[in-house]
Amino acid sequence: MPLVLDPENYAPERLRELLAEQREGLTEYLEVLRKPPARVRDPASVRTAIDLVESAISTIDRLDPESADRRSLADATNLGYSVMLAAIDLWKSHADVSRVPRPSAPSSD
DSSP, X not given: OOXXXXXXXXXXXXXXXXXXXXXXXXXXXXXXXXXXXXXXXXXXXXXXXXXXXXXXXXXXXXSOTTXXXXXXXXXXXXXXXXXXHHHHHHHHHHBSSOSSOOOOOOOOO
């Protein structure tokens, strides 16, 4: 599911902010993938995640946010969002990390 369903419902400034946030998140996650904090069971799949993230960042960087129309901004934002979700899934599937959040400790009340 896309992050931005109808670009016309967003001000161009907000779309530029969303795009910048997606790019920043991709950049941060790229570092996790490049320097894994857990054992990688399938390096090829993690390499695929790295390639996806790098390509998405490259695509986003080719867009001039100041002159782009709402649809282009939304498309780039949605690309970043989808790639982030795919990269997270690849990471979780092919590294020794928890796939489900750990339950919180029981309350001592």
